[in-house]
Amino acid sequence: MKKSLYVLVLSLLVLPLALAQTPADALVPNPDLHATLEVWAWQGSGVDTFADAEFAEYYPNIQVNYVLRPTGDVYQQIQLAAVAGGGLPDVSNIEDSHLRQFLELGILHDITDRALPYVPFMNEFKWRHVEMDGRYYGMPNDSGPVALFYRRDVFEQAGVNPDDIHTWADYYDAAQVIMAETGVPMWQQATARNSARLFEILMWQRGLGYVDEDGAVLLDRDEGILEILEFMGRFWEEGLALDAEEWTDSWYRNFADPNVATHPGAVWMGTFFKSWIAPDAAGQWGVIRLPAWEEGGSRASNDGGSSLVIFEESTQKEAAWAYVEFHLGRTASQVQTFIASDTFPSLETAYDDPYFDEPDPYYGGQVVRRIFTDVVQEIPEAGIYNVDYQEMNNLMAEQIQRFAVGQVSAHDALAAAAREIRSRTGRR
Amino acid sequence: MSQFRPTTSPPVTPGVTGGPRRGPLRVLWRHRWPLLFVSPFFVLFAIFALYPIFFSLYLSFHEWRGIGPMRPAGLANYTRLFGDRIFWNSMLNSVILFFIYVPIMTFMAVVIATVLHGKFLKLQGMWRAIIFMPHLTSMVAAGFTFRLILDTHSGFANQAFQWLGLSPVPWLDDVWWARISLGLLMIWAWLGYNTIIMLAGLQTIPTEVNEAAAVDGATRSQVFWRITVPLLKPVILFAVTLSIIGTFQLFTEPYILTGGGPMRATETPVMQIFSSTFANLRFGYAAAMSYVYFVTIVVLAIVQFKLVTRGDR
Incomplete structure (x- = not known):
């Protein structure tokens, strides 16, 4: 009763x-x-x-x-x-x-x-x-809800179950297995031509950004941001990342061939895969939520x-x-x-709308759109897009490039970017 | 007298034509018709060149976001600029790029012009057209094409290297290779232009000089180094000065080919001015940049001119 x-x-x-x-x-x-x-x-x-x-x-x-x-x-x-x-x-x-x-x-x-x-x-x-x-x-x-796109064929060949990836630490372990079993790098991330987009996605996931709620520069004051950059660095250092510049022919081809196992990207990237980057790969792509930074942590981010x-x-x-x-x-x-x-x-x-519950043949019949509606409602607020965004992105990208090619440490890269953003934008 | 007639005599019947009777105004009045006919240039020049030049000078002492109020900034833009690593890096990039491509390009232009100028070459018009052709190509199209060719992973250049058994080159992904790649694009685009300048210069050298040297038993290379090059010196100087200015004004080529990267290795001053203005909306700061950059070019041109003409006196 x-x-x-x-x-x-x-x-x-x-x-x-x-x-x-x-x-x-x-x-x-x-x-x-x-x-x-x-x-x-x-x-x-x-x-x-x-x-x-x-x-x-x-x-x-x-x-x-x-x-x-x-x-x-x-x-x-x-x-x-x-x-x-x-x-x-x-x-x-x-x-x-x-x-x-x-x-x-x-x-x-x-x-x-x-x-x-x-x-x-x-x-x-x-x-x-x-x-x-x-x-x-x-x-x-x-x-632009972000999730992790992955190649089913590569994961199968390596014997990795994508559903076992809950945290970025799991993701890193999977990257090592996939590299050992198939020789395919986990993600495409340019070194000398890095655009800072992935870095921003990962910050956004944690509700972090270039600046905090008060508009003061956060880059050099947060352990989480340092952890993100160092995490990216491990993939370059250990050869788990494929060095290709975004939006170039080889970048597209690496998704189609596939020379890469995953792509953390926004929902619109799936549209590009389907329509012109890898139209022949129907059934080969799958989607899971972004891995969390700690067990039970946020698995949602935004790009665009x-x-x-x-x-x-x-x-x-x-x-x-x-x-x-x-x-x-x-x-x-x-x-x-x-x-x-x-x-x-x-x-x-x-x-x-029922359209969001329809299985998508391009993703092997997975109900992909529902994943993104779940993600999008959990996206945290983050200090990334603001009046100085283009300048901050540009300054950060240069420092990520220096870090990626081994010129500076992650800590120094963030410190340099923070210093330059402060002096150029007059922020604290 | 309705017809214009250059004359030094006083205007006929000043009482009828009117106008001021003495001083510079009178001179202006006397030449009013010719002045009227040449005025469109000066009006356009004033609107589209003089006004922007002075307005940006004024702007460089202000803070402005493009619309809204301008805040006086005194010398703040300039003092900040002198400590701006990114701006000076872009100036340094221009200097480096200059030395990467201008000496080679100028030398090639002189050699090719000499060959084209020679009597023994057939189909001269065709060769000249071929050499000049790249200069007529849209730089945006050329830049994208070079990008495709020089792509580290899938570019034609590295594929060709592979067939030849050479290891691939990180054309656009390495600080120095990116500068060299940009230099290659510059040579491709500007060699023809420089060659035409040299050809024009060569045609002013009397053939008797060369013939006399030949009679005296000079070899071809001796004629080239001892006669052609010294006599061409003013033209070479002119071409190099243009190249200095051109290199510092570079925008489209690096913007398309490298986007200024990697790590700002190919970022030029104009790219900085552009992004400060249109991406960051710091109009005053960008104006200060333009002025510092303008003065630098002038100084460089003067120094270079002095250095090269020193031996002539």
Whole structure:
């Protein structure tokens, strides 16, 4: 009796969540909004696969013109238009790594009142990127939950069971076995051309970053960060890492061949594997959660992700918000975009869609998307993406390179990066 | 008189044409039509060259993020710059790169120009076109192509080395090899341009000199070293000065080929100015960098000019 009451109360509590509806899910068509919107995004951002046909049904009098450019060009064009004092679009997609700069320039429209109803529906960590002084200046678009991609064929040949990898220490042990049995290195990590991306992923996993919550440089003050860099160093030193620069032909080929056993990467990397890096490897890739740093520790991290912003300069903010809300706040829109381009929604109501429970033949029938929805809801907040991100990443990458080729110790690399970041950004 | 006529006589009927009666203004007034016709250049020059030059000087004493208020910074940008390891490293990179490729390239340009200038070579136009062709290629395309060729693991260069039984070279993954690779790209792109300059210089050397030397029994190499090179000296000097400026202004080539790496070994001053401006939004600091870098180039050009012309007096 008592038990069934408990179940009843529990289901009453859970029911509203399961049937959760965002305000945008209840939208009704509105032909009264008239506008011609200009939307900027980068090629392959997923914005080009938004549910525009449906949007046109709901807002028949809003016309949307897209301007797609290479990633870096989008930001330069925004800067130039901002400096020139004109020429900004109504809406732009911006990576969270770059967003803070534009936020602090004061060119983004404050959408706090409109965005607030959506706060409980989106990944919590995402709001940090669009928030300043308690106000919101952007709407989360996609997230970059990170997991560990692994080659089933290599693991099988080496007799290693991926499900036995719970911690990074297990991962390291597996790397040694795989190297001994198959001669395949565990991961691809460039030495002299390292980009610091993996280092950032591993920091993010632990809720660490370049800076702490107060914005003071953290790099040389945290044992966890030192542990991360030294961990990476062991793979270079012991020949367990393959030295190849990211986004080069040989890097791609090593995933396809395969010359490498695993890749800790964001969900969008799986999309690239499937579509153009290793399309022939269907059934050979699998996914597990990131190993934890200590038993029971965090197994979630983030890499990348973007948000939509409305510019202060726009004279059609009502229509611009209608566009942003329709595509990012409406569950059906987000699901449709995800199916079309694998742009992983930050909108959590989308995860209830059965599509996330479908087995994926590319991963040997594994239900991969569900892993990422679990990961994404556990991503900690970390001091990585902020106004000085590009500079900090650049300074850190150089020091990781020096460490990787054996010029400096991990400790000295972090100290040097911290020192330079302090002197250049004026941070503590 | 509606027709313009260069004249030193006072303007006809000043009462009718009006204008100031004395001083420099009067001179301007007298030449108002020619001045009007040449003015578009000066207007454009003022807007697109003079204004930016002075504005960036002003900017270099301020802190500015591109929009919003400028905060006066006094000499802070400059004092910080003098302790900036990364900026001076980029200047040093330019010097190193200069010595890696300019002497070889200039020497090759003189030799190739001499051969092209010779009477015995057939299809001269074709050879000149071939030599000059790389210079017309888009640097972005060329940079990407070199990147593919020089990729350590899958590049054509290392594959060729393998067939020849040589060990692979870390073209872009090693500090010195990356600089050499960049030098190779520079030679490829700029050899033709320099050769054309040398050819133009050679054509100004009277053939009698060479003929006289030949009559006196000089060998070809003696003619080259004792006659061609000394007479070409002003042209070589000109080409090397251009190369100094060009090397310090490098941007596209390293940006595409190496991204400035590894470990900032190929990062140039302009790349630093670019990233300070557009990645880090420190416009004032970047402007200070531009000025320090500009003064350095001027000093270098003067020193080099003095060194090379010293023997002439």
